Amino acid sequence: MNPGSPGGLDKRKAYILATVVYEYIATAEPVASQTLTQKYSLGVSSATVRNELADLEAGGYLVQPHTSAGRIPSDAGYRTFVDQLMQPETLQAADRRRIRDELRDASRELDEVIESATRLLGRLSKNLAFATKPSNDAQMFRHLQLIWLSARTGMGIVVTSMGAASQSLFELAADIGPDELTCLSNALNSRLGNKMLRDIRESDVAAAVDELGLAAEFKTVIMTALRSARSGEQSTLAASGAQNLLDQPEFQDARKLRSILNIVEEQKTLYDLVADSMMAEAPEVKIGHELGVDEMNDFSIVTVPYRFGESAIGMLSVLGPRRMPYARLMALASGTAETLSSRLSDAEIK
Amino acid sequence: MNPGSPGGLDKRKAYILATVVYEYIATAEPVASQTLTQKYSLGVSSATVRNELADLEAGGYLVQPHTSAGRIPSDAGYRTFVDQLMQPETLQAADRRRIRDELRDASRELDEVIESATRLLGRLSKNLAFATKPSNDAQMFRHLQLIWLSARTGMGIVVTSMGAASQSLFELAADIGPDELTCLSNALNSRLGNKMLRDIRESDVAAAVDELGLAAEFKTVIMTALRSARSGEQSTLAASGAQNLLDQPEFQDARKLRSILNIVEEQKTLYDLVADSMMAEAPEVKIGHELGVDEMNDFSIVTVPYRFGESAIGMLSVLGPRRMPYARLMALASGTAETLSSRLSDAEIK
DNA sequence: ACCTAGCACTCCTAGCCAGCGATTGCTAAG
DNA sequence: CTTAGCAATCGCTGGCTAGGAGTGCTAGGT
Numbered sequence: 001m002n003p004g005s006p007g008g009l010d011k012r013k014a015y016i017l018a019t020v021v022y023e024y025i026a027t028a029e030p031v032a033s034q035t036l037t038q039k040y041s042l043g044v045s046s047a048t049v050r051n052e053l054a055d056l057e058a059g060g061y062l063v064q065p066h067t068s069a070g071r072i073p074s075d076a077g078y079r080t081f082v083d084q085l086m087q088p089e090t091l092q093a094a095d096r097r098r099i100r101d102e103l104r105d106a107s108r109e110l111d112e113v114i115e116s117a118t119r120l121l122g123r124l125s126k127n128l129a130f131a132t133k134p135s136n137d138a139q140m141f142r143h144l145q146l147i148w149l150s151a152r153t154g155m156g157i158v159v160t161s162m163g164a165a166s167q168s169l170f171e172l173a174a175d176i177g178p179d180e181l182t183c184l185s186n187a188l189n190s191r192l193g194n195k196m197l198r199d200i201r202e203s204d205v206a207a208a209v210d211e212l213g214l215a216a217e218f219k220t221v222i223m224t225a226l227r228s229a230r231s232g233e234q235s236t237l238a239a240s241g242a243q244n245l246l247d248q249p250e251f252q253d254a255r256k257l258r259s260i261l262n263i264v265e266e267q268k269t270l271y272d273l274v275a276d277s278m279m280a281e282a283p284e285v286k287i288g289h290e291l292g293v294d295e296m297n298d299f300s301i302v303t304v305p306y307r308f309g310e311s312a313i314g315m316l317s318v319l320g321p322r323r324m325p326y327a328r329l330m331a332l333a334s335g336t337a338e339t340l341s342s343r344l345s346d347a348e349i350k
Numbered sequence: 351m352n353p354g355s356p357g358g359l360d361k362r363k364a365y366i367l368a369t370v371v372y373e374y375i376a377t378a379e380p381v382a383s384q385t386l387t388q389k390y391s392l393g394v395s396s397a398t399v400r401n402e403l404a405d406l407e408a409g410g411y412l413v414q415p416h417t418s419a420g421r422i423p424s425d426a427g428y429r430t431f432v433d434q435l436m437q438p439e440t441l442q443a444a445d446r447r448r449i450r451d452e453l454r455d456a457s458r459e460l461d462e463v464i465e466s467a468t469r470l471l472g473r474l475s476k477n478l479a480f481a482t483k484p485s486n487d488a489q490m491f492r493h494l495q496l497i498w499l500s501a502r503t504g505m506g507i508v509v510t511s512m513g514a515a516s517q518s519l520f521e522l523a524a525d526i527g528p529d530e531l532t533c534l535s536n537a538l539n540s541r542l543g544n545k546m547l548r549d550i551r552e553s554d555v556a557a558a559v560d561e562l563g564l565a566a567e568f569k570t571v572i573m574t575a576l577r578s579a580r581s582g583e584q585s586t587l588a589a590s591g592a593q594n595l596l597d598q599p600e601f602q603d604a605r606k607l608r609s610i611l612n613i614v615e616e617q618k619t620l621y622d623l624v625a626d627s628m629m630a631e632a633p634e635v636k637i638g639h640e641l642g643v644d645e646m647n648d649f650s651i652v653t654v655p656y657r658f659g660e661s662a663i664g665m666l667s668v669l670g671p672r673r674m675p676y677a678r679l680m681a682l683a684s685g686t687a688e689t690l691s692s693r694l695s696d697a698e699i700k
Numbered sequence: 701a702c703c704t705a706g707c708a709c710t711c712c713t714a715g716c717c718a719g720c721g722a723t724t725g726c727t728a729a730g
Numbered sequence: 731c732t733t734a735g736c737a738a739t740c741g742c743t744g745g746c747t748a749g750g751a752g753t754g755c756t757a758g759g760t
Contacts, residue, residue, distance in 0.1 A: 032723060047733050050724065068723045068740040109517065145497045147509065155515060157507055159497065165505060165517040167459065182532065242592065243611035246604045254602045261593035382752055397704050400753065418711045418752050 009059075009080075016042070016052050017061055018085040021073045025323050028249045030070035075288040075322070078300070082285050082326050089327040091335040095124070099339045110134075110164040110344070115238045117306075117316065117340040122241025125332050127320035130239040130264065131306075132271060134313035136160060137198045137230050144192065144225070146185045148178035156225030160197065162308055162344065166229040170221040184212055188222065197230050237267045248321050250298065259295040260319075269293060274315045277303040283330040288322050298322055302329045306337040308344050316340065359409075359430075366392070366402050367411055368435040371423045375673050378599045380420030425638040425672070428650070432635050432676050439677040441685040445474070449689045460484075460514040460694070465588045467656075467666065467690040472591025475682050477670035480589035480614065481656075482621060484663035486510060487548045487580050494542065494575070496535045498528035506575030510547065512658055512694065516579040520571040534562055538572065547580050587617045598671050600648065609645040610669075619643060624665045627653040633680040638672050648672055652679045656687040658694050666690065 009017065019040050023031045033046040033053060042049060053071050056062045061077035064070075073081065091099075099120060106116035114131050122129035140161035147155045152172045159165045187208040192200055202223060209218045242261060251257050263269050273291055277284040283304040288297050300322045305312035316337045318329045359367065369390050373381045383396040383403060392399060403421050406412045411427035414420075423431065441449075449470060456466035464481050472479035490511035497505045502522045509515045537558040542550055552573060559568045592611060601607050613619050623641055627634040633654040638647050650672045655662035666687045668679045 030723095034723080045733050046723095047725095047735090048731085051732090054725075064724085066740060067725090068721090068738090070723070143497060143499055143505075145495060145507070147493060147495045147507065149493055149509065155493075155509060155513075157495075157497065157515070157517075159499065159505060163505075163519055165507065165515075167507075167515040169513055243608060243615060246608040246611065252604045254596045254604060254607070257604070258593060258596040261596065265593060380752090384752080395704050396752095397706090397754095398702085401703090404754075414753085416711060417754090418709085418750095420752070 009056075012042075012044075013052055013056060014085055016049065017056055017073075017077060018081060020053075020056075020062060020071055021077060021081040021085070024072050025325055028323060030065055030072050032070035035070065073322075075290065078287045078322060078326075079290075082287070086327050089331040091331050095332070096335055096339075099124075099336055103339050103343050106343075110162055113340065113343055114314070115240075117336055117343075118238040119240040121316060121318060121332065121336045122239075122244065124336070125241070125318045125320070125329050126244045126247070127318050127324065127329070128239065128241045128245055128260075128264065129316070129318050130237050130270060131316045132274065132314045133236050133238060134162070134308070136164060136166070137196075138313070139164065139197050141192050141195050141197050141200060144185060144188050144222070146181040146222075148176070148181045151175040154181060154221075156221065158197075158225055158229035160229065162313075164229075166225075168225045168228045170224065172215075172221070173217055174215055180212070180214065184208065184214060184218065187212060197226065200226055237264075237270060239264050245320065248323075250321055250323070256298065260299065263293070263295060264319075270319075273301060274303045274317050277315055278305055278312050280305055283333055285326060285330070300324055300326075302326070302333050304330075304333045304337045306344070307341040313344075359406075359411075362392075362394075363402055363406060364435055366399065367406055367423075367427060368431060370403075370406075370412060370421055371427060371431040371435070374422050375675055378673060380415055380422050382420035385420065423672075425640065428637045428672060428676075429640075432637070436677050439681040441681050445682070446685055446689075449474070449686055453689050453693050456693075460512055463690065463693055464664070465590075467686055467693075468588040469590040471666060471668060471682065471686045472589075472594065474686070475591070475668045475670070475679050476594045476597070477668050477674065477679070478589065478591045478595055478610075478614065479666070479668050480587050480620060481666045482624065482664045483586050483588060484512070484658070486514060486516070487546075488663070489514065489547050491542050491545050491547050491550060494535060494538050494572070496531040496572075498526070498531045501525040501527075504531060504571075506571065508575055508579035510579065512663075514579075516575075518575045518578045520574065522565075522571070523567055524565055530562070530564065534558065534564060534568065537562060547576070550576055587614075587620060589614050595670065598673075600671055600673070606648065610649065613643070613645060614669075620669075623651060624653045624667050627665055628655055628662050630655055633684055635676060635680070650674055650676075652676070652683050654680075654683045654687045656694070657691040663694075 016036065019036055020031045023035065023039070033049040036042060036049050037044070037046045053062060056077075057064060057071060060074060061080060062071040063074045065072065102120050103113065103116060106113050111133065114133055118129050118131045141158070142161045143159040145157045145159075147157065149155060152175060154170055154172070156168050156170060157165050188205065191204050191208050202219070205222050205226075206219055209216070209222070242264065245251050245257060245260070273286065273293070280303070283302050285300060285302050287300045291299065291301065298321060299319055301317050301319050303315050303317040305315050307313065316333055318333055320329070366386065369386055370381045373385065373389070383399040386392060386399050387394070387396045403412060406427075407414060407421060410424060411430060412421040413424045415422065452470050453463065453466060456463050461483065464483055468479050468481045491508070492511045493509040495507045495509075497507065499505060502525060504520055504522070506518050506520060507515050538555065541554050541558050552569065555572050556569055559566070559572070592614065595601050595607060595610070623636065623643070630653070633652055635650060635652050637650045641649065641651065648671060649669055651667050651669050653665050653667040655665050657663060666683055668683055670679070
């Protein structure tokens, strides 16, 4: 832990604040003036440190659980630490390799790669990891194939440019042959190619069906297939590693955990919390009350977007106690998101 | 709660045991003799009940946390209660309807229906629900379709009789046209039809590819597609509702929960625990030490298989404290499994 | 032979208090 | 501006007590 650049604080105050945050993250115990002088070479006595600590508390960076205890960082203290004081970490080559290896073994399917990445991040971060799954809505239509299974049943497969295939079974009122389905597939593909899924209109489909003189029920069948491709994973989350939170001394009390797990289960709140980080370039951190949810005042979230090609399509996040190793988690989240992004783009269908 | 049939115990002992279990399940507090005489019309005094309780303790049905406390059931006590004393429940029409409605709205995809059923059971049971996903290995091959995406890329879709479609992207070294892929699909379908996935051999595939004079790389492509269809979800679990366990007074202590969550995460132990219930006709219950895992001595599991057509393909389970409402959970698990079974069979491709 | 009132006994629990240790803020001197 | 020293504060622990819950046993009644 090194002193960072000032930022409203003189150099020594900055160093002391950084050290308090660092020490508290490591031990989960309020940090006393004597601890600071003993474990870190400050070159001043504990009395001097006490004066500095009092100033930092007056400035809102630290709080005291009770008069005869050491100091712990406030949200503002953590914020200053993250923004100005801490030394950013980069991933060790070993970690980087491990991430790549684990993700390589995962299936190629969109959903499953994202879930693997989430599990991996949960394990590495020893916290709760979660990811938003991309809405298929914004994906590019790539191919539609109607598969003939029997005279009156079939399956529609919609492939997007991300390589996600969604399927929907259908049943028909009148018999049909395999060739007709193939013709229809071809007609649809030439009409729908290069559109966004969300831009496909019923009229496009109707035109193709009518042109071939096929029964109107195909319109429904195809629209259903397209709709299921679109609404697929809309704004759902993958999460992993909740049990890691149980190891933190501050969550030995089950009630705090209960509310957080409810929030994770519910998904929507969590989704909203990270949604605005979609366009971020670097990992974003939200600390305690910054999250704006009462039940989460003791938590922080690190969020980093992942990409498909050029554009961000979802977020990968770590949720843990405010007392989290920010630098490390930011590095881990970035690294995982990066690897995930390149993994996804590998699978792109050109 | 009614007295059940004796079973080594005279009628009054049976009634008292049943009442103790019932009361302990409801309150989570050791049950005292006076509580029994006051809340239930036993027609005898608390002193008499004390004598009976002492006998039941000697018989191993009850235990006393300490000398001046009431009694709580032992594993044997719960076992007797479940096997002989409790009144089986059947689901209310309202519950039954709710299950059907919620599962109807779920996607038709095999995995997703199972996941929905698990989530639903977690919510209804207010405990942790989990399900084994069927190994695709034992499914019937139904259709293979190679989809042309570009001159050198395509996607293989394998459809099983359960309606599960698995997909795998491929890339070729030499250009190919859409028609050739269609021909190859047809040739493969006529050869592979009506086989089990696990019975398909490389030679079957090779024959079709060679017959059409296509490049050898197709053999790899197709075998990969088939392999990904097979190994799909091998022995993985879906789980939901862990946070419900936090509400139980016995798990306010985070450590007990930690070990259970690890076991759920790990999957294998849990899978082995329920595997032998695959062929059961009725819900099976395992109580405390019967599970044979030290960390789970305070838990019980209710398991019921679900079916596809005639044969059982997986299990749906509820995991909770030993002190669980067995009759209700058995009814809920059965009801959910039944609805799941018929939902799956609806989707069968004939 | 069984039931039950009464009672002594056991053991947990909550509350209280004292003492200890940790840590601070303040003061006064360097 | 720093620091040594010191009184003051407060949480934590341990021991102690009083209260209460519940039992097991005994002895008398039916």
